[in-house]
Structure formats: C-alpha cells, structure tokens
Amino acid sequence: MDYLLIIISAVFVNNIVLAQFLGVCPFLGVSNKLSTATGMSGAVCFVITLATVVTYLLNRYLLVPFGLEFLQTIAFILVIASLVQMVEIILKKISPSLYQALGIFLPLITTNCAVLGVAITVVSKEFNFGSGPHMMNLAEATVYAIATSLGYGLAMVLFAGMREQLARSSVPAAFKGLPIAFITVGIMALAFLGFSGIV
Amino acid sequence: MSKLALITKGFLKENPTFVLVLGMCPTLATTTSAMNGLEMGLATMFVLILSNIVISLIAPVVPDKVHIPVYIVVIATFVTLLQLLMQAYVPEVYETLGLFIPLIVVNCIVLGRAEAFANKNTVGDSALDGIGIGLGFTVSLVVIGIVREILGSGSVFGWKFIPGDGILAFVMAPGAFIVLGYLMVLFNKLAKR
Numbered sequence: 001m002d003y004l005l006i007i008i009s010a011v012f013v014n015n016i017v018l019a020q021f022l023g024v025c026p027f028l029g030v031s032n033k034l035s036t037a038t039g040m041s042g043a044v045c046f047v048i049t050l051a052t053v054v055t056y057l058l059n060r061y062l063l064v065p066f067g068l069e070f071l072q073t074i075a076f077i078l079v080i081a082s083l084v085q086m087v088e089i090i091l092k093k094i095s096p097s098l099y100q101a102l103g104i105f106l107p108l109i110t111t112n113c114a115v116l117g118v119a120i121t122v123v124s125k126e127f128n129f130g131s132g133p134h135m136m137n138l139a140e141a142t143v144y145a146i147a148t149s150l151g152y153g154l155a156m157v158l159f160a161g162m163r164e165q166l167a168r169s170s171v172p173a174a175f176k177g178l179p180i181a182f183i184t185v186g187i188m189a190l191a192f193l194g195f196s197g198i199v
Numbered sequence: 200m201s202k203l204a205l206i207t208k209g210f211l212k213e214n215p216t217f218v219l220v221l222g223m224c225p226t227l228a229t230t231t232s233a234m235n236g237l238e239m240g241l242a243t244m245f246v247l248i249l250s251n252i253v254i255s256l257i258a259p260v261v262p263d264k265v266h267i268p269v270y271i272v273v274i275a276t277f278v279t280l281l282q283l284l285m286q287a288y289v290p291e292v293y294e295t296l297g298l299f300i301p302l303i304v305v306n307c308i309v310l311g312r313a314e315a316f317a318n319k320n321t322v323g324d325s326a327l328d329g330i331g332i333g334l335g336f337t338v339s340l341v342v343i344g345i346v347r348e349i350l351g352s353g354s355v356f357g358w359k360f361i362p363g364d365g366i367l368a369f370v371m372a373p374g375a376f377i378v379l380g381y382l383m384v385l386f387n388k389l390a391k392r
Contacts (some may be wrong), residue, residue: 018372019372020372021223021375022302022370023224024223024224025307028220028223047239070282070283072289073282073304074248074279077271077304077305078268078272081268106205110305111310112305113302113305113306113307116302117298117302120298120301120302121298132230140252159299160359171381174384174388174391175384178220179380179381179383179384180380181380182376182379182383184376185376186373186374186376187373187377187379190368193368193371193372
C-alpha cells in the first residue's frame with residue numbers, strides 16, 4: 001500500500017517536471033517528436049533508477065559514517081557522470097540494439113538535473129507515508145526513483161503529442177516556438193494540479 | 200568586445216533566460232516571489248564568476264578528453280563552498296531555495312559559459328563575462344518573480360499593495376510556466392523593434 005502511495009504521488013501529484021521543475025531543459029529539447037520523447041524517457045528511467053540506488057548506498061555507507069556529508073554534491077555528480085559513461089560502454093557491448101535506441105540520449109542525461117535532483121531528494125528529505133515521517137529506505141528510494149521517472153516519461157510523451165499538433169496550427173509570430181510551448185506546459189501543469197489532495 | 204559590452208550583453212543580446220533559454224529549472228522553481236528570484240540569481244552569479252575565473256586559468260593545461268569532468272568538479276567545488284557559506288550566514292535563505300542550490304552544478308548556464316567563453320579568454324574577461332551573464336540571469340529572475348508575486352499574492356518584495364489572496368495558481372507550478380511564456384512573447388516583441 002505504501003508503495004502504491006509513493007507511485008501515485010511521484011507520477012501524478014508531485015510530477016517531476018510539472019510540479020517540481022526538474023529536467024525542464026531536456027523536456028523542452030527533445031519533446032518535438034513522439035519517438036524521440038519515448039527514447040529519452042526510457043534512457044532517463046534507466047539512469048535515474050541506477051543513479052539513485054548507487055548514490056543512496058554511497059551516502060549511507062561511505063559519506064555518513066565518515067562525516068563527509070558536505071561532499072554530497074561533488075560525490076553525487078561524479079558518480080552520475082561516470083555512471084552514464086559506464087552505462088554507455090556496457091550497453092554498447094551487451095545490447096547494441098538498445099544502445100542504438102538510447103545512444104544519442106545518454107550523454108545528454110549527465111546534465112539533466114532530474115537525476116541529481118532525485119538522488120539528493122531521497123537522501124535528504126523526510127518522507128511522510130506509512131509509519132510517520134522517516135528517511136526513505138533503499139526499497140522505498142528505488143520505488144520512488146522508478147515512479148518519478150515514469151512521471152517524467154508520462155509528462156514528456158503527453159507533451160510531445162501536443163507539440164506535434166502545435167507545429168501544424170498557426171500561432172502569432174511572437175508566440176512561435178518556445179513561448180507557446182511554455183504556455184501549453186503551464187496549462188498541462190494546471191490540469192495536473194487537479195491531482196493534488198488525492199494522496 | 201569592449202569591457203562594458205561584456206557586462207551589458209547579459210541583459211538583452213545574450214540574456215540567459217529569454218534568448219539563450221538556459222537554466223530553466225531554477226528559473227521556474229525559485230521565482231515564487233521577487234526576493235527568492237533575486238537570491239537565486241545572486242547565488243548562481245557567485246558560482247558563475249568564480250568558476251569562470253578558475254576555468255580560464257586551468258583551461259590551457261587540462262587535456263581535451265577530460266575537460267568536461269574537470270570543469271564539473273571545479274563547478275561542484277564552488278557550489279559546495281556556496282552551500283557551506285549559505286548554511287552558516289543565511290540559513291533561512293538556504294532553507295527556502297533548498298534543492299536548487301546544489302542543483303547549480305547542473306545548471307547549463309554555468310557549464311555553458313565555461314565551454315563557450317572561459318576556456319578561450321583571459322581571466323579578466325572571463326570574470327566580467329561571469330558578472331554580465333550573472334546579472335542578466337538575476338534581472339530575469341527578479342522580473343519573473345515580480346510578475347508572479349503581484350499576480351499571486353498582490354505584493355512586490357513582500358510589500359503588499361493589493362488586499363486579498365491573489366491568484367494562487369501563479370505562485371504554484373502552472374503560473375511559472377505561463378508567466379515565463381508570456382514574458383518571452385513580450386521580450387520577442389520588444390527585441391524585434
């Protein structure tokens with residue numbers, strides 16, 4: 001039941017793009033076409049989950065016992081950057097087809113603040129479900145990471161669908177491109193605001 | 200480019216928010232009020248100036264293959280410094296801006312300036328570039344913050360001049376996207392004149 005609440009909260013109520021403003025740059029950058037949006041969502045899902053688990057363990061068993069929490073930012077970004085590089089190399093060797101599909105999106109992910117954002121959130125924020133406020137354990141952190149990236153994928157795919165329509169409709173010159181995209185995302189966020197209160 | 204142009208380009212010609220459209224996450228998330236926008240802008244400027252200076256100094260000796268990781272470590276070091284300073288001297292500001300202070304590490308403006316300017320210019324020019332782009336970013340955040348604060352809570356910099364609650368949606372997530380969209384339209388219109 002707790003896990004279900006985490007999932008609903010992360011996908012709909014606190015959607016990472018529409019409510020938490022993380023990963024907005026790639027969200028706008030690759031949502032021009034539905035196919036690239038799906039590809040990027042897949043890659044982000046993979047990296048966020050992996051990065052969250054690794055940084056969680058790093059924080060729990062290395063940084064906290066030695067009193068090095070102030071190194072969190074540096075340590076996390078290094079782990080994420082090398083993780084992305086490693087995933088790229090391993091994927092190329094093991095599954096060339098998946099590498100082909102995700103290939104171009106992987107390097108972009110290092111600078112996606114959603115990855116670092118989720119990694120920092122799970123180790124620093126108190127969490128209100130189940131047995132009162134507590135820090136997330138590894139299982140909860142993993143579920144949270146997967147659910148958050150699903151929310152990212154959902155927002156991205158929905159928006160890409162709308163953007164393909166937008167490209168064909170006529171909008172005033174000053175609104176063309178990003179301005180109208182921002183306003184559309186705003187209206188979408190307004191719709192997602194309707195989910196608040198269900199968890 | 201003249202020294203003055205380096206400082207003023209951030210306002211219009213290379214405005215990081217409205218022209219380059221970089222660093223959108225903190226722009227949207229921290230502009231719930233004019234004051235928050237100002238604080239976020241100054242925090243980013245701090246990192247931007249210092250990392251520009253150091254990167255312009257070390258760029259000639261950094262091997263090309265590892266330059267991105269090296270730059271990220273430099274930036275992350277200054278962000279950590281900023282985090283410690285803010286926790287010590289302005290803990291309540293650190294509390295309000297929260298997650299978005301560590302996230303300056305992945306703010307594309309900072310790495311973008313390192314790549315596009317600091318690694319091929321002198322220390323002095325890089326520092327001025329940091330000041331210019333930082334000022335442009337700060338001003339944009341304050342403008343967005345002012346608009347959202349007026350619409351959302353009827354005040355400017357905490358000074359309330361419209362009684363009542365305001366339109367709550369403008370303080371929340373949707374308002375950020377909508378205000379930024381319309382300000383971009385305005386910027387496009389004015390820039391074309």
